Amino acid sequence: xxxxxxxxxxxxxxxxxxLADQPTVALxxxxxxxxxxxxxxxxxxxxxxxxxxxxLIGLLDRPTSGRYWFEGNDVAxxxxxxxxxxxxxxxxxxxxxxxxxxxxxxxxxxxxxxxxAGVPDDERRERARSALAIVGxxxxxxxESNQMSGGQxxxxxxxxxxxxxxxxxxxxxxxxxxxxxxxHEITQLFRRLNAEHxxxxxxxxxxxxxxxxxxxIVTMRDGAIVSDAPVAEALPV
Amino acid sequence: MSLRxxxxxxxxxxxxxxxxxxxxxxxxxxxxxAVVVTVSIGAGARASVQASITGLGSNLIIVIPGNVTLSxxxxxxxxxxxxxxxxxxxxxxxxxxxxVSPGVGIRTQVIAGENNWSTTILGxxxxxxxxxxxxxSAGSFFTDTDVAQSAKVCVLGQTVVDNVFPGASPIGKTxxxxxxxFTVIGVLSVRGQSASGQDQDDTIILPYTSAxxxxxxxxxxxxxxxxxxxxxxxxxxETEITRLLEQRHRIVGxxxxxxxxxSLQDIANAAAATTAVMEYLLAGVAAVSLLxxxxxxxxIMLVSVTERTREIGLRIAVGARGSAILEQFLIEAVVLASxxxxxxxALGVAGAAAVAxxxxxxxxxxxxxxxxxxxxxxxxxxxxxxYPASKAAHLNPIEALRFE
Numbered sequence: 350x351x352x353x354x355x356x357x358x359x360x361x362x363x364x365x366x367x368l369a370d371q372p373t374v375a376l377x378x379x380x381x382x383x384x385x386x387x388x389x390x391x392x393x394x395x396x397x398x399x400x401x402x403x404x405l406i407g408l409l410d411r412p413t414s415g416r417y418w419f420e421g422n423d424v425a426x427x428x429x430x431x432x433x434x435x436x437x438x439x440x441x442x443x444x445x446x447x448x449x450x451x452x453x454x455x456x457x458x459x460x461x462x463x464x465x466a467g468v469p470d471d472e473r474r475e476r477a478r479s480a481l482a483i484v485g486x487x488x489x490x491x492x493e494s495n496q497m498s499g500g501q502x503x504x505x506x507x508x509x510x511x512x513x514x515x516x517x518x519x520x521x522x523x524x525x526x527x528x529x530x531x532x533h534e535i536t537q538l539f540r541r542l543n544a545e546h547x548x549x550x551x552x553x554x555x556x557x558x559x560x561x562x563x564x565x566i567v568t569m570r571d572g573a574i575v576s577d578a579p580v581a582e583a584l585p586v
Numbered sequence: 587m588s589l590r591x592x593x594x595x596x597x598x599x600x601x602x603x604x605x606x607x608x609x610x611x612x613x614x615x616x617x618x619x620a621v622v623v624t625v626s627i628g629a630g631a632r633a634s635v636q637a638s639i640t641g642l643g644s645n646l647i648i649v650i651p652g653n654v655t656l657s658x659x660x661x662x663x664x665x666x667x668x669x670x671x672x673x674x675x676x677x678x679x680x681x682x683x684x685x686v687s688p689g690v691g692i693r694t695q696v697i698a699g700e701n702n703w704s705t706t707i708l709g710x711x712x713x714x715x716x717x718x719x720x721x722x723s724a725g726s727f728f729t730d731t732d733v734a735q736s737a738k739v740c741v742l743g744q745t746v747v748d749n750v751f752p753g754a755s756p757i758g759k760t761x762x763x764x765x766x767x768f769t770v771i772g773v774l775s776v777r778g779q780s781a782s783g784q785d786q787d788d789t790i791i792l793p794y795t796s797a798x799x800x801x802x803x804x805x806x807x808x809x810x811x812x813x814x815x816x817x818x819x820x821x822x823x824e825t826e827i828t829r830l831l832e833q834r835h836r837i838v839g840x841x842x843x844x845x846x847x848x849s850l851q852d853i854a855n856a857a858a859a860t861t862a863v864m865e866y867l868l869a870g871v872a873a874v875s876l877l878x879x880x881x882x883x884x885x886i887m888l889v890s891v892t893e894r895t896r897e898i899g900l901r902i903a904v905g906a907r908g909s910a911i912l913e914q915f916l917i918e919a920v921v922l923a924s925x926x927x928x929x930x931x932a933l934g935v936a937g938a939a940a941v942a943x944x945x946x947x948x949x950x951x952x953x954x955x956x957x958x959x960x961x962x963x964x965x966x967x968x969x970x971x972x973y974p975a976s977k978a979a980h981l982n983p984i985e986a987l988r989f990e
Contacts, residue, residue: 409903409983430907437905444987448900452602462904464591509904 354421356517356549357383357406362415364401364572375401377572378415383517388543388550390563390580398572399553400521406551407440407519408432420516437466441510445522447502449494455481455505456490462513480508483546484538500531507538511548518542520552524559536562557584592910596917603890607922610886613879614926614966615933618959620875622934624868625955627941632861634947639854645684645814646717647824649677649831651806652844667806668844671794673834674711674810680826682819685713688807690797696750696790697762703749706789707763709797709807717813725757725772728793736795741772743787761790766800768792820849876959879926880966887919887974898978899986912979919971920964927963931956 364376376398383389391399404410405417408424417424420439424432436442441462449458459477468476481487484504494502503523510518520539524532540562542548554560566583568576576583600607651668653660674688690709695702714720715727728739740761747756756770768790777786798804814823824847831845832838891898898911906914935951942949 404984407903430909433902433905433907433910435905436903440905442903444900448896448903448987450897450900453598457598461901464595465901465905465907465910 353385355382355384355418356387356420357381357551358418359406360416362402362405362412362417364398364405364410365413374572376405376412379572379574381567381574381577383549383551385516385549386543386547387565388539388563389552389565389567390560391551391553391567391569392555392557392560392583393569394555397569399569401572402569403519403521403551403553406517407442408436433465437462438513439516441513441515441518443503443506443510443518443520443523445525447494447499447506447526449502449505449509451495452493454491454493455486455497455508458494458505459508459512461509466513468513476512477508480512481505483511483542484508498531499527500534503527503531503535504538507535507542511542511546516549518548518550520550520554522554523552524554524556532556532559560584561586592913592917593921595914596921599894599914599918600921606886606890610883611879611922611926611929613882614876614923614963615879615930617872617876617879617966618927618930618963619934619937621869621872621959621962622931622951622956623937623941624872625865625959626934626938626949626951627945628861628865628868629950629952629955630938630942630945630947631864632858633950634945635857635861636854637948639850639857645817645820647812647814647820647827647847647849649673649810649812649827650846650848651808652842652846667804668835669807669810670805671798671807673831674807676830676834677810677812677827680823680830682815682823682826683812684815685716685813687711687714687717687811688794689714689809689811690794690802690804691808692797692802694764694801696746698750698756698759701750701752703746705743705746707797707801708789708791709794709801710791710811711794713813714791714811717811720777721775722772723775724755725770727772727791733793733795736799737793738766738768738796738800739771740768740790740792741774742770743774743789743791744776745785745788746790747773763790763792764801768796817854824849876962876966879963880923880970883919883922883967884970884974887915887971888977890918891915891974891978894978895981895986895989898981899983899989902981902983903987908979911981912975915975915978916968916971919975920967923963923967923971924960927960930963931960934959 359379359381362376362379366373366375379402391402393399405412408419419435427435450461456474456477459480460473463473463476478487478490481490484507486501486504489497489501494505497505523539524535527535536559539550539552543550552563560566561580561584563580566578566580567574568583649669671688674686677683678686687710692707693704694707695704711733712727712729715722722741725741727741728737732739742756750756750761751759756773759770760767761770774787774791780786794807798807812823812827814820827847828843832843835844837843901911938951939949
C-alpha cells in the first residue's frame with residue numbers, strides 16, 4: 350500500500366480560532382498519513398479537535414499553519430475554485446444529520462455532486478442508480494427524503510458520497526442520529542464499502558462499537574493525536 | 587455547469603416552495619401588469635384624442651373673415667365680407683397645401699313633399715370630404731363639374747334624411763331650398779355630435795357656386811377650409827396663407843388683417859401635452875410598483891438564503907463553486923421575476939382590454955413597452971437577487987452545515 354501516493358498526508362497541521370479575544374488552539378500540530386484503501390476512525394471526546402481535523406482534510410477549511418497533501422496535491426497552493434472541484438470529484442461527505450435536500454427524491458440527492466462535477470445527464474442517472482444499489486436501497490430511488498427513515502436517509506447520503514468514486518469518504522459521526530439497529534447497519538455498510546469496493550474511509554465517531562468497524566483508530570485529545578493504532582490494540586473486545 | 591442545468595436546479599428549488607414563490611412574484615406581477623395597463627391606457631387615450639382631433643379635419647386650417655366696424659360698432663370675427671373663392675384658388679397653389687374648400691353657410695328651411703325642416707346649408711368644394719375626413723354612406727358627392735356649372739345637386743346629412751325623407755332612400759329625390767329644387771345625389775355617413783355638442787349630421791352640403799349664385803347671391807364666402815399635407819406643415823402653411831391674403835387684400839404695415847387664420851394645432855398640442863403628462867404619471871406609478879416588487883424579491887430571497895443555509899453548506903461541501911451558488915440564486919431570482927413578468931404581461935393585456943372596452947377607445951398594447959416591462963422585470967431579478975445570492979455564495983460551509 351505504501352508504494353502509492355498517500356490519499357492524505359498532514360505535517361504539523363495547526364488550526365487556531367479566535368474565540369472572544371482569546372486564541373483557541375483547535376489543532377496543535379497534527380501529523381497523519383492515510384494510505385489508499387484504509388478505513389480509519391478518529392475518536393475522542395468532544396472538543397478534542399476531531400471535527401476540525403475532518404473539515405481540514407475535507408478541504409472545507411484551511412489550516413493556520415502546517416502542510417497538507419491530498420492525493421499528492423499541496424492544497425495550500427489551490428484556490429477556492431480548485432478546492433471546490435477537488436471536493437466534487439475526489440471527496441465524499443457523510444454527515445450526522447444526513448443533509449439531504451428536502452422534498453427531493455433519493456436519486457436526485459445522489460446526483461447532486463455530479464451536477465457540480467459536470468457529469469452528463471444520462472451518465473449521472475445511471476451512476477446514481479448503481480450507487481443506490483450499492484447501499485442497498487435501489488427500490489427507494491423515487492422516494493423523497495422526508496418519506497424515508499433515518500437509516501434510509503443516511504444510506505442515500507452515503508450513496509451521494511460515493512457516487513463520484515472519490516479518493517476519500519469523510520464521515521462525521523454518521524451514526525450519531527440513528528438507533529442501534531440502523532447504526533449497526535450503517536457501520537457494516539461502511540465496512541463493506543471499504544472491503545468490497547476498496548473505498549478509503551475516514552470516520553469521526555465517539556462510539557467504540559462503530560469505531561470497531563475501522564482498521565485503524567486515531568485517538569485525539571486537546572487538538573493532538575494521542576494514539577494511532579490498529580483496531581485490535583486500540584479497542585480490544 | 588450548463589445553463590439548462592442551472593435553470594433546472596433553480597426551477598426545482600422554486601417549485602419546492604410553491605406558495606412562497608407565488609407570493610414573492612406577486613409584487614412583480616402587479617408591477618408589470620401596472621406598467622402594461624398604464625402604457626396601453628396612455629396609448630389608447632392618445633389615439634382616442636388624436637382620432638377626435640383628426641375627425642375635425644385633416645391638418646385643418648380655417649380662414650375666416652375678420653371683423654368690421656360700422657358706425658363705431660365692431661362686429662365679431664367672421665362678419666366681414668372679404669374672402670372670395672379666388673382667395674381659395676390662390677391658397678390652393680401654395681406649397682404644402684393638400685386641399686382647399688371655400689365655404690358658404692346659411693340656415694334655412696328645406697321642403698320635400700309634405701315634410702319640411704330647418705337645417706344648415708353649406709356650400710363647399712368636392713375636396714370638403716377629404717378635408718373633414720367625412721365619407722358617404724350612400725350615393726356620391728358632387729364633382730368639380732357640378733361646381734363649375736353651379737349644379738342643383740346636394741348631399742344630405744343623416745338627420746336631414748331622417749326628418750325629410752323618413753323611411754325612404756332620398757337618392758334621386760328633390761328638396762326645395764329657398765324654392766330652388768336640388769336633386770339629392772348622396773348621403774353623408776353618420777358623424778354624431780361635434781365637440782361643442784352640435785349635431786353634425788343636421789346639414790346639407792352643395793357646391794359653393796350653387797350656394798352663392800342660387801341661394802345667397804353674394805360673391806363672398808364665409809370661410810375657406812384648408813388642409814395642410816402634414817401635421818408639421820400646418821404652421822408654415824398658416825404663415826404663407828397670412829402673407830398671401832395680406833398681399834391679395836392689399837394690407838400693408840400695421841393695418842389690421844381683414845381675415846383670421848386658425849388651426850387646430852394648438853388644441854392638438856395641448857391634448858398631446860396632457861396625455862403625455864398623464865402617461866409619465868402612470869409610468870412613474872408603475873415603475874414604483876415594480877421597484878416595490880423587486881424589493882419584495884430581495885426580501886424573500888434573503889429569507890430563502892437563511893432558511894436554506896444548510897442546503898447551501900451541503901452544496902458547497904459536495905463541490906459547488908462559489909460562482910455556482912451565486913448563479914443558482916441569481917437565476918432563481920431572475921426566474922421568479924421573469925415568471926412574474928410573464929404573468930404580469932398577461933394580466934396587463936387583459937386589464938388593458940377591459941379598460942379599452944369601458945373607455946371606448948382602441949385597445950393598444952405597444953409591443954416595445956411590453957418587452958421593456960419584461961426585460962425590466964428580469965433585470966429587477968438580477969439587481970435585487972444579487973445581494974442575497976452573493977451572501978449565499980460567501981457562506982462558510984462548516985457553519986452553514988451546523989446551522990439550525
